[in-house]
Amino acid sequence: MAQLHGEALDQKNRRPALVELSDAWLVGRARELIAAIQRTDHDEQLEIVQTLDELLEEAQRRGEPTMVATLLRAAALARLVTRGLAGKAEPLLDEMLAHTRRHGLALHRADAHAMRGRRLVLAEQEDAALTEIARALAILDDSNTSDLQLGKRAWAKMQATALIDCWLVLNQLGVYEAAEEVIARAHQAIRESAGPHEITLQLMNRVKMLLGWGLRLERVDRHDEAAEKFRTAASMAVAVEAPFAESLFPRRIGVAAVDQVGVLAAALAFAEPDEAHIDRLQHLAAEPGYPHEQVIVVIALARCLEKVGRRDESLVALERIRKTLAEDNSQPSMRLNLAREIARLEYDGSTGAARSLLEYASSLETELWSTRESQIATLNTRREHERLSAEHGAITQQALQDPLTGLPNRRALDEHLRTLSSSATAQPLAVALVDLDGFKDVNDQHSHAEGDDVLRVVASTLRDALRGDDIVARYGGDEFIVLLPGAPVSAAKQALGRSVSAVAGLPHHLSHGVTLSVGLVSLRPQERADQVLARADAAMYQAKRGGGNQVSSGAAGGGEAAPEWIEDEPQDDPASSGEQPT
DSSP states (O other), X not given: OHHHHHHHHHHHHOOOOGGGSOHHHHHHHHHHHHHHHTTSOHHHHHHHHHHHHHHHHHHHHHOOHHHHHHHHHHHHHHHHTSTTOGGGGHHHHHHHHHHHHHTTOHHHHHHHHHHHHHHHHHTTOHHHHHHHHHHHHHHHHTOOSOOTTTOHHHHHHHHHHHHHHHHHHHHHHTOHHHHHHHHHHHHHHHTTTOOHHHHHHHHHHHHHHHHHHHHHHHHTTOHHHHXXXXXXXXXXXXXXXXXXXXXXXXXXXXXXXXXXXXXHHHHHHHHSOOGGGHHHHHHHHTSOOOHHHHHXXXXXXXXXXXXXXXXXXXXXXXXXXXXXXXGOOSOHHHHHHHHHHHHHHHOOSOOHHHHHHHHHHHHHHHHHHHHHHHHHHHHHHHHHHHHHHHHHHHHHHHHTBOTXXXXXXXXXXXXXXXXXXXXXXXXXXXXXXXXXXXXXXXXXXXOHHHHHHHHHHHHHHHHHTSOTTOEEEEEETTEEEEEEETOOHHHHHHHHHXXXXXXXTSOHHHHTTOEEEEEEEEOOTTXXXXXXXXXXXXXXXXXXXXXXXXXEEBOTTSOBOOOEEOOSSOOOOGGGTTSOOO
């Protein structure tokens, strides 16, 4: 009895396996881990990376496209923020980009480009990073209409996430005017649907940007503008307190946000440096965090120490963070902010050489400041180029796509057939002509609108029943052409047989009882497109004469083989086992 009781307790306390948990739980858990990884030490970060990989593996097993994209992003981001792992994010970002293109996930694809930009900043490839952000913003410019299936709230959150990832890179590059525009768009996207966590993140991001912007303005002696940035950042640091308490950020419940987040405490200190901030900033400067954020905290601390006459302590704190920053490339402009702060404190005005060096540095800073306009112009030019390229690509795609079914049209079919017929790796090439049995009755007895619905359903069913590299095109009316590269007739017949069975098994309200007659042939050496299609057409009529709902194939020697009627359970052909239909 005791043993049974113990087993019951074990079962009660057993942690559910990932396979037992919902899709929403997987996504929510990933979101929690991403919030946590940015505020933990290195060992905990490595554990979070491993956990996110397990969540990603489970998401990929389930196969829901949006969830997979979300988990790919989380796994990549975790590596980008973990010391020593940034390079390992690249394969995940490549996979995310390919996945989002394949499934038409525009917002996630924009985010993949933004994340690539972040990786390129870490690799000190700033110009390439700017190009990735231009690509991301071009996609987002054309993605303002929400997906009705996804829902307006979820769409807005995804749009805001992608925009914030773009903003982060622009902020790292010091392109503050463009960063301000992007983060304002992010705010617009989430203002009606944001929860406490999103609001907190938005405010904290703006505080970071304003502090960096203010420090940059000081470097070109625009101190009044810098002071205004610091005052605005301080007011936002106060405003963040309410949503912060309900967000995923607090590590200590009931403790104020400025006592837990370094940049918020720094904002108050920059606005009004004094002794009251010193203990808090010293504590926060010692906690783990992004190096470039820690620089902001230490500069704020140094100014407070300087204010009360502790100049030597200021320099010690700044020199310590300079050593920490030696291996960090996440925000290049922050290195210059730190160097300027150290130089300012070390200079006592006693030597003409020191004064000349500072004047020289000031002149260089002014020249560098003017380059931001060039960066903004470059960003806008590339953004417009990407938008026009995408627009041209969409027009080209429309020219090759059947508007009713979304399949390649006859023009695209001709190109595919020409390419495959000249490719040795595509041989043998099976060619099938598919005609709908009973389709005329649908139009006559119902309507052409009903007929269009049937064509869409059949096209989708036919496409899904075949391999990933097989090509299904609409030939015209109720006829389709299928190209099966590398498939001998026996394997192609099995695959098309499954397609015929799939259409025959559709619910009547979807198909109105239509079935498929398929004529199948194999491309002969030196055979023209019109010749092989004529033979497929003849084989299709043989299937029609046999009563339809079947595949009829032409023999290799040119004679017509007997039609093959489709059974309920077609047997798999060993020759077709190399790749399963989707």
